[in-house]
Amino acid sequence: xxxxxxxxxxxxxxxxxxxxxxxxxxxALLSLLQNSTQVWRGTxxxxxxxxxxxYAPLDAALPGGGWPVGALIELLPxxxxxxxxxxSLPALKTLSDANRQIVFVxxxxxxxxxxxxxxxLSLQHIVWISxxxxxxxxxxxxxxxxxxxxxxxxxxxxxxDDRHLRRLQLAAETGQTLAFLYRTPSARRQPSPAAxxxxxxxxxxxxxxxxxxxxxxxxxxxxIPFS
Amino acid sequence: MLWLCxxxxxxxxxxxxxxxxxxxxxxxxxxxxxxxxxxxxxxRAQGVFKNLDATVALAREPQLQLIERSRSAxxxxxxxxxxxAGQFSSQVSFDAARWLLWLEIGASxxxxxGLQTLRSQIAEGIALLGYTANIGIATTLEAAALLxxxxxxxxxxxQPMLAQAIGALPLDTLxxxxxAHSALQASGLRSIGExxxxxxxxxxxxxxxxxxxYLQRLLGRQPDIRAPFxxxxxxxxxxxxxxxVATVEGLLFALRRMLHEFQGFLRGRxxxxxxxxxxxxxxxxxxxxxxxxxxxxQRDAVRLFALLREKLERTVLPxxxxxxxxxxxxxxxxxxxxxxxxxxxxxxxxxxADLLDKLRARLGENCVRYLGLADDHRPEKAWCVxxxxxxxxxxxxxxxxxxxxxxxxxxxxxxxxxxxxxxxEAGWWNHEDSxxxxxxxxxAEGARWWLYREAATQQWFLQGLWA
Numbered sequence: 001x002x003x004x005x006x007x008x009x010x011x012x013x014x015x016x017x018x019x020x021x022x023x024x025x026x027x028a029l030l031s032l033l034q035n036s037t038q039v040w041r042g043t044x045x046x047x048x049x050x051x052x053x054x055y056a057p058l059d060a061a062l063p064g065g066g067w068p069v070g071a072l073i074e075l076l077p078x079x080x081x082x083x084x085x086x087x088s089l090p091a092l093k094t095l096s097d098a099n100r101q102i103v104f105v106x107x108x109x110x111x112x113x114x115x116x117x118x119x120x121l122s123l124q125h126i127v128w129i130s131x132x133x134x135x136x137x138x139x140x141x142x143x144x145x146x147x148x149x150x151x152x153x154x155x156x157x158x159x160x161d162d163r164h165l166r167r168l169q170l171a172a173e174t175g176q177t178l179a180f181l182y183r184t185p186s187a188r189r190q191p192s193p194a195a196x197x198x199x200x201x202x203x204x205x206x207x208x209x210x211x212x213x214x215x216x217x218x219x220x221x222x223x224i225p226f227s
Numbered sequence: 228m229l230w231l232c233x234x235x236x237x238x239x240x241x242x243x244x245x246x247x248x249x250x251x252x253x254x255x256x257x258x259x260x261x262x263x264x265x266x267x268x269x270x271r272a273q274g275v276f277k278n279l280d281a282t283v284a285l286a287r288e289p290q291l292q293l294i295e296r297s298r299s300a301x302x303x304x305x306x307x308x309x310x311x312a313g314q315f316s317s318q319v320s321f322d323a324a325r326w327l328l329w330l331e332i333g334a335s336x337x338x339x340x341g342l343q344t345l346r347s348q349i350a351e352g353i354a355l356l357g358y359t360a361n362i363g364i365a366t367t368l369e370a371a372a373l374l375x376x377x378x379x380x381x382x383x384x385x386q387p388m389l390a391q392a393i394g395a396l397p398l399d400t401l402x403x404x405x406x407a408h409s410a411l412q413a414s415g416l417r418s419i420g421e422x423x424x425x426x427x428x429x430x431x432x433x434x435x436x437x438x439x440x441y442l443q444r445l446l447g448r449q450p451d452i453r454a455p456f457x458x459x460x461x462x463x464x465x466x467x468x469x470x471x472v473a474t475v476e477g478l479l480f481a482l483r484r485m486l487h488e489f490q491g492f493l494r495g496r497x498x499x500x501x502x503x504x505x506x507x508x509x510x511x512x513x514x515x516x517x518x519x520x521x522x523x524x525q526r527d528a529v530r531l532f533a534l535l536r537e538k539l540e541r542t543v544l545p546x547x548x549x550x551x552x553x554x555x556x557x558x559x560x561x562x563x564x565x566x567x568x569x570x571x572x573x574x575x576x577x578x579x580a581d582l583l584d585k586l587r588a589r590l591g592e593n594c595v596r597y598l599g600l601a602d603d604h605r606p607e608k609a610w611c612v613x614x615x616x617x618x619x620x621x622x623x624x625x626x627x628x629x630x631x632x633x634x635x636x637x638x639x640x641x642x643x644x645x646x647x648x649x650x651x652e653a654g655w656w657n658h659e660d661s662x663x664x665x666x667x668x669x670x671a672e673g674a675r676w677w678l679y680r681e682a683a684t685q686q687w688f689l690q691g692l693w694a
Contacts, residue, residue, distance in 0.1 A: 081674035081692035085630045101579065109631035109692065113598040113610040117621040118628060124616035128596040129586060140586055140594075149578040202673025 048216055051178055054090020055224045058209060062196070063217030067091050070176040071195030071215065072169040076185050080108070082202040083226055085154075087209075088180055089119045092152055095178070096125045100151025103144050105129045106137035108156050125151075134158055141179075142167055148175030156182045160190050169193045188212065229333035229384060231316075231346070232363045232371035233308075233353060236277075238326040239265040239296055241358050242304040243469050244481035251292040254281050264296060300467055301326070307464050309456040311356070311488040313495025315339070315349055320368075320453040325402065327372050329453075332364070342382060352491065356484050365389065368453065369402065369445040376400050386447055393445075394420025401445075407438045462492060462555040471510065471547035475539045478507070478548060482539075483532055485553045490528035498558040499524035505535060508550035515542060520592060523580040524559045530581070537588035604653040605661065606632065606690060629677040629691030638678070638687050642670040651679075667693075 048064030048071075059065050067073060067088075077084035092102050102125055104111055113123055127150070131137040134157055141155040145168065155168070165181075172179035181194065188199055192213070199210040206225040213219065235241070239253040250273060252266040261281035273288040285291055302323040309328060312319045318331035332345060339345035346362060353360045363374025364382035370389055374381070377400050383392050396419050398411055410433065416422050422430070423442065431439035443449035466481050482505075493499055501524055507515040517538050525531055583595055597616040603609050610632070626649055648664040662682035669675055677691030 079672045079674050080631070081629075081670075081676060081694055083675075083693065085694035107631075109633055109694075110610075111598065112606075112628055112630055112632040112691065113600055113619070114621060114625060115628040115630045116598070117600075117619065118625065119630075122616075123598050123600075123619045126598055126616070128598065128612075129590070130594050130596060131590050136590055140590060143585055144582060147578055147582040149582050 049176070051091050051094060053087075054093075055087075055222075057222045058224060061211060061214075061217070061220045061222050063214055067178060068195050068215070069178050070173050072165065072172050072179050072181055072193065074181050074183060074187075074192055074194040074197040075200060076183055076188050076198065076212075077200040078185050078202065082200060083207040083224075084182065084200050085111075086119075086226060087200070087207060087224070088152075088154065089121070091178065093120050095151035096121045098151065099125065101125050101127055101149065103127045103129060103141075103150045103153045105141045105144070105153060105155040106131045106134075106157075107154070138164055138168065142171040145171035145175045145177045145179055148177055150175075150177060152178035152180065154180045154182070158184065160187055162191070162193065166193045169195070228331055229336070229364065229366060230368050230371040231330045231332045231349065232365075232368070232375040233312075233328040233330075233349070233360045234363065234372065234375035234378075235326045235328070235358050235360050237265050237267075237359050238304060239301060240267050240294075241265075242300055243294070244357070244466070244484060245472070245477050246480070247292060247294065247469070249292060250275070250288050250290050251294060252281075252284060253296050254293050255296045261293070294469060297467070298323070303465060303467075306456070307485075307488045308353075308356070308358075310458055310462070310464075310495070311352070311491030312349075313456075313458050314491045315345065315352075315495075317495075319456045321456060322372075325372070327375070329368055329371065342384075346382075352487075356487050357480075365392075367445060367447040368451045369441065370447070372402065373400060373445065390420075390423055390446060394418065394423065398422065401441070403434075403438050403441060407434045410434050458492065458496060462489065462553070464488065464553045466551045466553075468549055468551070471549045473544070473547040475536075475542070475544070478539060478551060479532075479536060481551060482535060482553075483528075485551075486528040486532050486535070489531075489553060489555070490526055493526040493558075496558065497561075499526040499561040500555045500557065501525070501559055502555070502557055503531065503535075504552075504554045504556075505539075506552040506554070507544070507548045508552070509544075509546035510549055512545040515544060515548075517542065519588065521580075521584045522587075523577070523584075524561050525584075526561060530584075534584055534588040537585065541589055604651055606651070606665075607635065629675075630694040631692040633690055633692065635679075635688040635690045638689050641687055642668040642676060642678075644668050644678070648680075665690075 049069045050064035050066035051069050052066040053059050053062065075084055095102055104126065106129065111126065111128060116123065116126055129140050131140055137155060138157055138159060141153050144150050144153050168179065168181065185199070195215040197212040199212055201208045203223055206223065209222045209224060211220045211222070240251065247267060250267070250270040252263045252270050252275060254261045255264045263275065263277055263279045263281060263284055265277060266275050270288060270291060275284045275288050275291060281293060305321045305323050305328060309319045309321050312328060312330050316330035316332055316335050319329065321328045336342050336345055339348060346364070350362060361375045361378040363371045363379060365371040365374055366383060366386050366389060370383060370393060373393055373396060377396050381392065383389050398417060398419055399408060401419060411422065414433065427439055430442065440449070444451040464485050466485060472478055501521050503519040505517040517535070519534055519538060521534070586594055597613045599611045599613045599617055600619050601609055601611045644666045646667050648666050650664055652662045654661045663679040664682065665677065665679045667675060668678050675693035676689055677693065678687055678689055680687050
């Protein structure tokens, strides 16, 4: 006999059910779980859904072996033009090849089509959303993430408001979408609900990544060479 | 023929959106008297009812707000309802003076899965529009109306049952003129059955030809021919506010009803729209025009409402709104896009199209851009913005390019240059001659720039970032 138990233990107390009864029921379930060898416990190995970053040293350092899908990824480049966008391109190419849309929300500059094509992205799958304000941009990114209709969303936002970031994180979770958020390097000192936070610094022939935070993983420093 | 009649006993007050607050009643002039013709629920709870004299009503509820009747608004409302009813029947007619709407349902019963299902669908639909309605079903128009006015749930589906079924109903609900009614009263007749038992010749002698004609039509002994409502080629629904509305929230009630009516209209014609206009009129300022374009044909009221609401909330009203007009000129079959003949853009799934509509509604029609290549050697002219994504190939051996392209900006302090330059010469054919040497450079911070030196002026410009 196979019994699948996922989140039964976390079920809310039923209305009208005294708390003590609920606790007894919890205990009974726990002992059932612990004493049965035929029960697979989902909490033991919470798998992270990921998408390979395309850089072996980075994939090795990230929990689940790639960019987490359905979670906010925060990128904090030291300055513009150090390969901060290039870092995401192999993953975006995978999505583009799978006919998924890649949405740039209020990028700071124009994404240059010849360069995108050289990275083997299909222009049919690159969507550029312009917005007048940071608020509009966050709203558009949130809607896109939540709808789950796009493969990836890249957002450039200055907002350091924890609630704004939480909304994005939640939307990414709901839509199970790859979500990159580009922020200024000073944001490093603020706490963030993002599942993954990376600080980017220029290196001689590539970029140096400092994993500031990785849910289910460890902090690390990774060097990525660009050919 | 089987007729379903909708009687809207509170039409005159329910058509007002946003609904008047507190105690409110609609009045009509009968000579020098003002008589209530409809009241809202809170007024009815205070013992104020239809046909009551306005002065008496005010004595019962001094807070009562009296609103003058607008016959044109009633007709507009019924016309819109007739359009909405087209989804259930191909033969619809209405009587604006009596607040009645008829649908021939004999032909559509089977399609809708039986009389009860159809009836409850219509009842739910009309409730969604915010109207109270009583339904009567009978084999003649007037019998259906009589049942609806008396709120009789039975359905008279065969002619022989008719006279007996309506016989017990009160006499004063017959649609006769006041003269005929007082004559009936005076003659001592009390129920419809007693009137119907009289010979036709005697009836017409005593109560006039009009009354006999009505009774003959009621019983189906004479044909009852009405001009059927024809749904217009273009849709236009005008809505007048009793008091001008200053906030967007105030417009939403009316808009929601309008869109549900519109959905019924579109269903009746088995069609959809991609473009919709909403005009807001003000007392003095020029009208506010909103136009909605959807990427796929739409007819869902909830979805259209969400999109228009998004647009409205982003609109600054110059003044309070006195009138609102919803209009659609072009209709498209549901499930096909308008421009799909030469459009080789991929067919997006429904979720994607909905998302784009939502984004466009709030951020503007041009907020969603796709990128393309343009046939020009000058980097700033080698790309373009497009409305839809088109599959594009880069020419072979195209040199490496930065991911961000910038408007060229003059730089004073030159960073460290790397590698050999790439010369780009173009524009000589239209006197925009330019000859540039492009370099990859590395700044002190470690950023990689794309620079060029203009050959003519020897000035340096930054044009790209290797992001």
